[in-house]
Amino acid sequence: MEQLQGKTVVITGASSGIGAAIAKELAAEGANVVLAARRHEKLNEIGQEINWQARGKALVVRTDMANREEVEEMVKKALGAFGRIDIFVNNAGQMLSATVQSGKVEEWEKMIDVNIKGVLYGINAVLPSMLERSAGHIINIASVSGFEVTKMSTIYSATKFAVRAISMGLEKELARTGVRVTNISPGMVDTSLSTSVSNRKKLEAEDIAKAVLYAVTQPDYVNVNEITVRPV
Known part of the structure; x- marks a missing residue:
């Protein structure tokens, strides 16, 4: 797809799973990709x-998405290397103990810091350059847990509800600016985050990468706001 040739895409949480699949899918179509995550060794393997x-x-940039300064520095390095950022994929996420009565406050905080604050840090860092160019695309990877809450998913679902709310509000804020927003909500995907769930049909990470590819290759006047991907 020539639409992506020479474009620059930042993917957070790119060291494995959905993030790695997105990076490989878009790079195969000619995009330059900036791989951001905490696991530097895995990032290097995928980058190579x-x-x-x-x-x-x-381009590999070790980044903790819960650290605002590191996120801002990663965006600066991406701009320095490629001149502009066309697409920013907020994919980094944590899925830990999510019940309220578990009392695992530190695990809740990790999910809030990465799943909510990390998304906002990424948007805040990349948005000024996109608005200056009147062009860009922000992809937020949420979850079907942002639509449905189980007795085991209270806190995780709350963070993914928040991602959907951020996506919905940002799309309205950026109307007619040239910057597009897409929220993608995967069902259960076969990644390291879902290893404890073995009795359900799972999607492949590549299925979500295809959804991202679809959203970012639409004509400039088309904004795909919401995609939900579930296993059959």
Whole structure:
């Protein structure tokens, strides 16, 4: 798809699972990808694979999305390397103990810091350059848990409800600015986050990457606001 040739995409949580699949999918279509995550060794492996096999190039930037300064520095490095950021994929996430009565406050805080604050830090860092160019696309990876709450998912679902709310409000804020917003809500995906759930049909990470590819290759006048992907 020539729409992505030479464009720059930042993917957070890119060291495995959905993030790695998105990076490989978009780089195969000619996009330059900035891989952001905490696990530097895994990032390097994926970056080397992309630089060896894909049409686009990869830049690896170790980043803790719960750290605002690191997020801002990562965006600066991406802009310095490629000149602009066309697409920003907020994919980094934590899924830990999510019941209220468990009392695991530290785990709740980790989910809130990455799943909510990390998303906002990324948007805050990248949005000024997009608005200056009147062009850009922000992809937020939420979850079907942002639509449905189980007795085991209270806190996690709350963070994903928040991601959907951020996406919905931001789309309205950015109307007619040239910057598009897409919220993608996957069902259960076969990644390291879902290893404890073995009795349900799961999606593949590549299925979500295809949804991202669909959203970012639409004509400039088309804004795909919401995509929900569930296993059959």
